[in-house]
Amino acid sequence: MSLLNIRWFKYSSPPAFYPLAGRMIPYFAVAATLLIAAGLYLGFFEAPTDFQQGEAYRIIFIHVPAAWMSMFLYLLMAGYAALALGLNARLSAMMAASLAPTGALFTLIALLTGSFWGKPMWGAWWVWDARLTSELILLFLYIGYLSLQSAIEDRRRADRASAVFALVGVVNVPIIYFSVKWWNTLHQGASISLTKAPAMAHTMLLAMLVMALGFWMYSIAVVLMRVRCVIAEREREAGWMRDRVESD
Amino acid sequence: MHWESLQAFLHMGGYAGYVWGSYGATAALLLLEVWLLKRRAAAFKRKKDEE
Numbered sequence: 202m203s204l205l206n207i208r209w210f211k212y213s214s215p216p217a218f219y220p221l222a223g224r225m226i227p228y229f230a231v232a233a234t235l236l237i238a239a240g241l242y243l244g245f246f247e248a249p250t251d252f253q254q255g256e257a258y259r260i261i262f263i264h265v266p267a268a269w270m271s272m273f274l275y276l277l278m279a280g281y282a283a284l285a286l287g288l289n290a291r292l293s294a295m296m297a298a299s300l301a302p303t304g305a306l307f308t309l310i311a312l313l314t315g316s317f318w319g320k321p322m323w324g325a326w327w328v329w330d331a332r333l334t335s336e337l338i339l340l341f342l343y344i345g346y347l348s349l350q351s352a353i354e355d356r357r358r359a360d361r362a363s364a365v366f367a368l369v370g371v372v373n374v375p376i377i378y379f380s381v382k383w384w385n386t387l388h389q390g391a392s393i394s395l396t397k398a399p400a401m402a403h404t405m406l407l408a409m410l411v412m413a414l415g416f417w418m419y420s421i422a423v424v425l426m427r428v429r430c431v432i433a434e435r436e437r438e439a440g441w442m443r444d445r446v447e448s449d
Numbered sequence: 450m451h452w453e454s455l456q457a458f459l460h461m462g463g464y465a466g467y468v469w470g471s472y473g474a475t476a477a478l479l480l481l482e483v484w485l486l487k488r489r490a491a492a493f494k495r496k497k498d499e500e
Contacts, residue, residue, distance in 0.1 A: 245458075249451065256462035260471045267475070306482055314471040321467050419479065426486045433493050 215292050215432045216441040222425040229422035236415030243408035251405075260318040261405070265392055266413035268311035270420060271339060272374050274304035278346070279371045282364035294360040295435065297367065298350055299428040303420050305343035312336060323387060331380040332388035335373060342370040356435065 211217050244262035251258040278300040285294035315333065316326045327333065346363050353359035376383075381390045392401060392409070401409075436442045452458040461468040 246452075250462065255464065257464040257467055259461070259468050263471060263475050303482065306478055310475050310478060313474050317467045317471040317474075321464055423482055423486060426483075426490065430486065430489045430493060433490075433497075437493075437497070 213290060213292050215295070215436055216439075218292055219429060219432050222429050226422050226425050229418045229425065233415050233418035233422055236411055236418055240408055240412030240415050243404060243411055248405045248408050249402055254322060257318065257321045260314050261392070262408050262412045264311060264314040264318060265409055266416045267307045267314060268336065269413055270416050271304060271308040271311050271336070272377060274300050274307060274420060275339060275342070275367075275374055276371065278304055279367045282360075282367040285360055286364040286368075292432075294364070295428055295431045296424075297364065298360070299424050299431050301343055301346050301350070302427065303423055305340060305347065307416070307420075308336065308340040308343060312340065328387055330387045331384035332377065332386050335377040335380050338373055339370075339377060342367075342373060346370070 212221055240262060244259060248259070248262075250256060278297050281293045281297035281300065284290055285297060312333075315336075319328070320326050346367050349363040349366055350359050353362055380386060381388055392406075433442060459465060459469075
């Protein structure tokens with residue numbers, strides 16, 4: 202069957218997507234485990250010691266991928282929220298709601314690991330630097346989105362209100378990304394960029410990229426797990442969910 | 450492999466608390482998320498079976 206013959210839109214309905222998501226989870230979970238294991242091996246056994254920061258720099262292998270995920274997942278969440286708002290698509294609203302907790306988790310991990318890195322390198326767990334502050338605002342945006350989702354009783358109104366909130370918050374993502382350029386920050390500049398050669402050893406870069414791919418696979422697996430919970434809970438009164446015999 | 454011994458590896462050049470703290474906290478948070486989701490799915494299934 203060619204890719205063109207698959208009826209892609211079929212999977213935009215919850216009854217069709219629910220079993221598909223269930224079948225996909227194990228593949229992404231296995232991929233996440235393998236990639237994270239490979240990333241840890243590269244990060245701890247192949248990447249050399251940093252000549253300035255010693256072994257403390259090894260925090261980079263989770264810190265940078267987690268920070269990337271925190272921003273990617275926010276954009277993805279806002280994208281689904283926009284689709285839900287514009288097309289009134291049920292599944293898109295559920296996807297947006299399912300992405301938020303994982304995005305918030307990666308934001309928290311980026312802040313925590315940054316703190317563990319800042320203490321030995323800068324002598325402080327926290328500084329009000331533009332990069333750190335804008336990342337903290339990202340955490341508050343996720344929390345705000347989740348609070349709106351749970352505070353409004355009517356599901357459709359909750360989805361609409363939180364979608365508008367998520368879209369307004371998108372402005373923060375480029376601020377985080379370019380903060381190290383726009384302001385004079387204590388936080389170091391971008392580790393890799395599209396226009397310059399990476400400012401790190403190849404094995405370091407490779408470990409970071411493998412870890413980032415692992416975090417992607419992890420995120421897809423847990424978001425699919427969560428969207429299945431959300432579908433099941435929101436559609437529990439629907440005929441297809443009532444009649445469903447759990448097989449996958 | 451550039452670690453001279455297991456002790457040297459665990460010592461992380463004097464940054465053990467920071468490095469292992471970061472990795473430990475990350476692992477704990479990711480596993481917690483998976484566990485909570487499994488619990489949520491199981492709770493729904495239990496409720497459905499009771500109905």
